[in-house]
Structures are given as C-alpha cells and as structure tokens.
Amino acid sequence: MQLNQRNNILGALTAATCTLLGAPAVSQEAQSVEEPWKFDTAILYYGESERVTAVEGVFSATKDFGNEHIFNGKVTIDGLTGASATGAVPQPTAQTFTRPSGKDEYDIAATEIPLDDTFRDTRVQLNGQWTQPAWQDYRVSGGLHVSKEYDYLSMAVNGALAKDFNQRNTTVSLGLSYAFDSIDPEGGRPVAFASMPLKRDFASEQQYQDAFDATRLTGSDDKNTLDLLLGVTQVINRRTIMQLNYGVSAVDGYLTDPFKMLSVVNTQGLTQALVYENRPDNRTRHNVFWQTKYAMDSGVADISYRFTTDDWDIDSHTLDSRLRYNLSPNTYIQPHFRYYQQSAADFYQPYLMASDGLPQFASADYRVGEMTAFTLGVKYGVLLDQGKELAFRLEYYQQDPKNPGFDAPGVLQDLDLYPSVKAVMAQVSYRF
C-alpha cells in the first residue's frame, strides 16, 4: 500500500460498510445527529398587596449542534406597574410628595406608608450562551447579556471553564463575568441629600422648576460589576450530588437608588424635610453556596444554603428546600420552602434625626435594612410525550422588615415603620 498514490479510502470504505450493514450512509447520519431546538416558555404573575404588580414572559431556545456544542438564547420581557416604598416614614397627617419627574405631586393619607405609585416600566432582556467541550475533559462556556428598560441599560459578558475529574464524579468550575450598567433616571439623578422641593412652597412655576433642577444631576451614570465564581460539584453516591460554590462580586459606580428618600424628623417624630438617599459607590460581596440533591425512588429532595457578607455590613442567610414527589410516572408535585434573613447595611437608617446633621451615606430602603422573608409554594408538573412538560407554580412570598435597633421618636412610636410586604406569584411554564 503506497501512501502517496492512495490517499483517502474512507469514502470507499464507507460505501462498503453501508452495503455490509444495509444502512444508508447519509440519512442515518442526518437523522441522529440533528437535534431539534428545545424551547422553554413561561409566564409569571407577581403581585404584591397594594404595591408592585409584575408580569414576566420568558422564551428560551436551546439547540445541541452535536458533541455537546450547545447554544441557548433567551428573551425575557417584564412589565411592572404599581407602587413602591419611597423610604419616607408615615406621619399622623397626610403628606405630599413630588414625583421623581418633578412634574407632578401625589398625596399619602395619614398613617399610611408613603408609596410612589408611578412605578411603571417594561424591561427586555436578551441572553445568549454557548457551551462546548474543549481539550480533554474541559468545558468552556461564554455568554452575552443585554437588558434594557426605560431608564436603564445593562450589558454583560461571561466566561466559564469547567473540568471533570475522577471519572466525571468531580467537576471544578471557574467563572468570570463583567457587567456594565448605565442609568439615566426619569427627572435626572437626585443630588445626594438634596431636599425634595414641593410646588406649593414656591411663588411661581419657574421658581419651583429652578429649585427642582437644582436637586438634579444631568446625564447618566454607570456602574461596573465584576463577578468571580469558583465551584466544585461532587457526586457522593448514586443518589446524592453536592455542590459548593464560592463567589466574590465587586461593584463600582452609581449604587444609589434615585427614587428613594429619607424623612428628616424632629424629636416629636414629625417630618421636617424629605432628602434623597446616598449610598457608597462601591460594594464587595462574598458568598458561599452549598447545595445537596438527593434522588429518592419517588422524587428528588433539594436543599441549599447560601451565606453572603459584604462591606456594607449586610450579611444574609438563605435556606431553600424543594421536595419533588412523583405522583405518577408522569406527574409530580413539588412543595417549596425558602427562608431568608439579612442584617442591615451600616448606612441604613429608617429616618434621619434633624438634630444629628447629615451623615456621609444613608438609605431608608427596607431592602438594605434588617429583614426576614419566607416563600411557601407548590409546583405541579405534567410530563408529556417527547420531553414536553407543562408546569404550574403558585407561591406566597412575605418580607418582614425589622427594626435594627432604632428608638423611634414621638409619633413614630405609634406608626408602623416596618410594614410587611406580601406577594403572590403564579407561573405557568411549558417546555417543548
């Protein structure tokens, strides 16, 4: 056999093989390599009592181009409407607020927690992710993310590398992502601790507008986020798999919420002024995540715990558990319980005391305050032919903000400064 004369015999050999095995050469290849697109769709309703209502639609498409070369593209659209807490405290009398745009006002009844009901936004998110094996025993993955809402733009890239060891019983992964966010809020970004002007305090429209403009910065601001994730996944036995992740996240830039404010109160607890909040312009957060999944004869138990700590002094603990129980070979029910607890940021203050002067940073946003939260839910799924699945999820979610140790002055003692937020979530998802 002379190599130089006879180059490729594969074609002739393939023909001979197909004659031998009675298999057509091409169609079989095309048939079994070509994997169809898989789609995941879901629609979610989220409703807080008297606050935000959101509807979210997700459409995700995945295709395996063979040999574990997988593309996933996802579009998420959510619409939000309703009211959100401004950070101001309730008062024994009615209160008037200027809307973030400066163009309008709204009133809050006596003893009611001030909510800004102009919250209305539509967000579109696009994600693309490519995953494939590389070298021997490695998997690489890269992705792009763009998210746009009325006053906010977020763009992110991510990359990850995973290696299997120990006959694929151990997987070690390393992930890195970078996000750039740009914010240009309605009415401009408020100047830190600027006092909110009210129209009625000014003689003319022009004087009011000048005063309002003085509280605002023009142009957009941005923030940069860098995330690093290290993970180990270990198969413990035939039924148990365990995962341990460590992540560090560093954010730098505009981290203040332009729609949040603080009440400045006197010793009687009466509001003297309303000032816009101010947060530090960087935050470094560490988190540790541990998850165990245990396969039973009749279902799967999934329990996880997450601890996070950051240089804003917010420490949080999350305990999450799901128990999937197969009712029949093609239906299952999955109860879900989640408990969350966080400590307050060092700059969290439910209100500012007029006598204390202004701090460097302060926020009355309950989301950076001390709180506990829990979720109680259930999911019911039906497995249909050819990997299709229809599922329904119903959950109750409650956030209970807590007083991290402030002695409320005067009238504030009789008012609910830390009202609970209660929400219901309903989701229908379909995979095909």
Add this chain to the structure above:
Amino acid sequence: MASPCELLIDTTDKQLAGQLTALAFFEARRIEQKYSRYLSDNICSKINHSHGKSVIIDDETYRLLCFADSCYQLSDGLFDITSGVLRKVWKFDGSDRLPHAEEVEALLPLIGWPQVQFDQNSVTLPTGFELDFGGIGKEYAVDAVSKRCLELAPQVSVVVNFGGDIQVTRPRVNKQAWHIGIENPETEGDALRLIRITRGGLATSGDARRYLCKDGIRYSHILNPKTGNPVTDAPRSVTVAAEHCIQAGILATLALLNGKQAEEFLNQQGVMFWLQA
C-alpha cells in the same frame, strides 16, 4: 467473542434494558456461532474444509465476503482474510518462540484473496486455503447488535462494547457524551485517556496482549500477508473513531499494517484517531 462484552443503556426502563440485553446476547451469539473459526459445523468451518469444492452461502456471508473484498482492494492486498492460515506458525502468546523462516514461507502459497472465487450463491477456495473472519467478525457483531438496538429502541442511547470495539447508537437524552477509556497497553485495566463520544464507532487495534518478544524486538500480532511476518515499527496501539465500528476497526488495522507510516495514513483518512507509540 473471546473478550468481555457489555452494553451501557441510557434508560431508567428496566424492562427495556432487559430486552436490549437479551437481543444483544442472541445476536452476538448468532454471529459468533456462524463465523467463529474455532467452531466446527458452521459456515466458516464448511468453507475451510471444502477441499476446493464450492460451498453454498447465504446473503449475510456474501455481504461479508464483499466487504472483505473491498478491504483487500482498498489496502492493495494488505488486508487479506486468507492470511489467517499464518496463525498455524505464529502463536502470539507473549513468549519468544518465533517460527522458522521456512515454516512461514511454506504457508505463503496458501494466502491470496484473489484466488478465492465467490458470487451471491457460493464461494470456492483453492485446496488448503482458509478464511478467517477474525479481523472483521467482532466489529461486525458490534455493528449488527447496535443496529438491532437502534431498531428496538430508537430513542435510547446504547453503547455496545465488545472487548474495546464500540458503537454508540445515538446521542444520550441529556446530551452528555459517553466517556470511553482507552486502555494503556502497558498496564492492563488502567484507562490511558478518556474519549468523549456521542455516537458512532470506535475500535482499537494493537498488541496489548497478543505479541511475541525476542532479543528485545517486539513482534506485533498484525501479520503482513505478503511476507507472512509481523509488521515492524508500528505503533503499539491505534484507536480510530468512525461512523461505524467496523470502519474504525479496518482503519485501525490498516494503520498498523502501514507500520511506521500509520500516523500519515490516518491523517489522510481525515478521521479522529489516537496513537500509542
């Protein structure tokens, strides 16, 4: 098949797994009983003891002979299923007992595929000739079994592994590849490297266990039918991935028959391969 045979089945359906295993067992045994040269009273034995008379063959045997013929043509005579007669003098038992040159030469007139005549109904061998399906039989069995598995369970990924000759019927449901270890010729049982395979065939040819060693020279069990002697300077082991196991097997064997040029040969085929020098 003279080697461990296993099926890996990607299913939770115990009953289906049982059916596939039974199907594989009976198909493999059928092929072994039909074509093993170690059994009497089968078609192989009938052909080899025909003393120059024509023997009636069935369609499967005809297709195997056609395939053997193609391999002979494609390899310019390096792959020859009449060369099995050389095993009378070459015993690859790991010892240093080499045959005498005269013994080998005496057998050369009994080798030569072109002297075999066959058509759809019968085959005729010159007196003293023998056919040996050993070079393709196991790989053929792997392909035949995997074809049966795919017919019975078109949605289930099955790995058919007969002593390292492998066929994966289709991609797994969860898209993961099967990980197949290639054995280190030196240390039996240790995987030398892991190969990811989602579908298709994989075959290894080499002298992991079958060789002779004398005066520091290692004689591979791959015999050149033209000289009657083992190939020299070939890689110790060649693993090839191809659409079907039998293709992979032929390419691996032909690579070894090319001796020093094994790698060059495989590069020209444009297939995935792994060499162990």
